[in-house]
Amino acid sequence: MKKTSNRLADGREIVYYDASDDAVREAADQRPLEPTATASEIRYDPLLAEWTAVTAHRQARTYHPPADECPLCPSRDGRLSEIPEPDYDVAVFENRFPSFTGGPGPETAGGPHGLFASAPGAGRCEVVCFTSDHTASFADLTEPQARLVLDVWTDRTAELSQLAGVEQVFCFENRGREIGVTLGHPHGQIYAYPFTTPRTERMLRTAAAHRDRTGGRNLFDDVLDAELADGQRVVLEGEHWVAFVPHAAHWPYEVHLYPRRRVPDLLGLEEEQRAEFPRIYLEVLRRFDRIFGPGEPPTPYIAAWHQVTGAVPERREFALHLELFTIRRTSGKLKFLAGSESGMNVFINDVPPEAAAERLREVASE
The missing domain is CATH 3.30.428.10 (HIT-like)
Structure with missing residues (x-):
């Protein structure tokens, strides 16, 4: 390269x-x-203990230009x-x-009771x-x-x-x-x-609690072992990677892709894992486009790498993994984040994870 x-x-x-x-x-x-000329500010939410970015300049970003532009x-x-x-x-x-x-700048705590903390984004x-x-x-x-x-x-x-x-x-x-x-x-x-993003912090806290509760066991290793032992939701296995629908999937079709050997970030992958990843990931993506049958438009999706970088003390407990999911729940219908999901962060999934996994196995490449 x-x-x-x-x-x-x-x-x-x-x-x-x-x-x-x-x-x-x-x-x-x-x-x-x-x-x-850009400016980003982050503001702290004292109720949820998390940061929100405020970026007014993004209102002017390019929006659906024609292909020739x-x-x-x-x-x-x-x-x-x-x-x-x-x-x-x-x-x-x-x-x-x-x-x-x-670059970074000082955090300020303004407003009544000092609750309105902010910092450069x-x-x-x-x-x-x-x-x-x-x-x-x-x-x-x-x-x-x-x-x-x-x-x-x-x-x-x-x-x-x-x-x-x-x-x-x-x-x-x-x-x-x-x-x-x-x-x-x-x-x-x-x-x-x-x-560190709220989702990652939550996973780190949960992994720490699992370690303390089980006498030192790693939560990510145990989840992967449990999915492999159960087998119902495993979509695709390689020598170095496993793709499965999680037991409590949030989204209609959701696949998590884990290396069998746990590493905290992309830098930790060994050559054997890097060499096998393209075949496994491309096959999963191609299956995603076949979920809803021939003639359907390409499946919309989000593919997100979860990793812990830098000097986070708990990073060695974390497992690098990729989460792939679509908001399409069936042909022509989307999964909207409505009252329960957006208001309370409680997901309601209309597609049983076992059924989603079965469908993703059915549409394997020949």
């Missing part, structure tokens, strides 16, 4: 990742862009985009409308373009292409976790208008947060 870093016209970094060591990336951004396609035939090169393997650049940006947000092919999806990638993306996620995790003020790095993909995607080109994002 060859890595080349350049700058866009407004000062943002763009990094090219190429499978070939002889790739040359020297094209300059010819757009007349002013330097970016896609900002993630290469710059070709006189049309200039976010990516100056006429072609690329994988390209990563700083988001023009980031949720988190800049320090961090970084990046866009990861998986391929230059606008009409493709991740599931269309070859195994070498998917392996390159895995290596990119790993490299970005290593680099972003070293930034001042960053406590967690989150790699993810949103696909489909139903999810809220505003650009159709196959891409994902990476958020470098200035705090």
Whole structure:
């Protein structure tokens, strides 16, 4: 893998990742862009003990441009985009409308009783373009292409976790208008947060309680062992990875992908795990597109890497895993987060996890 870093016209970094060591990336951004002006603030919720980002500048972000004006396609035939090169393997650049940006700053506690704490929304947000092919999806990638993306996620995790003020790095993909995607080109994002996210903190607390209750056992190891022993919800097994629908799945079709050997983050994966991942993940994605039968539009989904980076004391107890889920519950119908889910964070799933797993096994590639 060859890595080349350049700058866009407004000062943002763009990094090219190429499978070939002889790739040359020297094209300059010819757009007349002013330097970016962004500001992010985080505010603390004293009732839930968690942070919310406030980012007014994101209201102006690009929204569903026509395919011939896609900002993630290469710059070709006189049309200039976010990516100056006429072609690329994988390209990563700083988001023009980031949720988190800049370096850390002091936290202030204002308002009556000092309850209104806030701080700069320090961090970084990046866009990861998986391929230059606008009409493709991740599931269309070859195994070498998917392996390159895995290596990119790993490299970005290593680099972003070293930034001042960053406590967690989150790699993810949103696909489909139903999810809220505003650009159709196959891409994902990476958020470098200035705090550990509430979901991760909750998993760490639960794992610690399980360890204390069981005399030192690891919760993630026990969950994976239990799913394998039960077998009803296992979707796909490899030598180094296991894909299963969790016992208490929140979403109509939800798959968790775990390496058999526990590691806390992407950097901990060994070569055997990296080599097998593309085959397993691509097969799961292709099955997702076949869930609802022939003739159905591509399945909208969110794919989210859960990892603990940096100096979090409990990180060795955490298990890197990928969670993939769709909000489509049946043909033409979506699962909305209504009163119970949005108001109380209590999910109600209309599709039994065992039925979802069975369906995902039925649509295996021949």
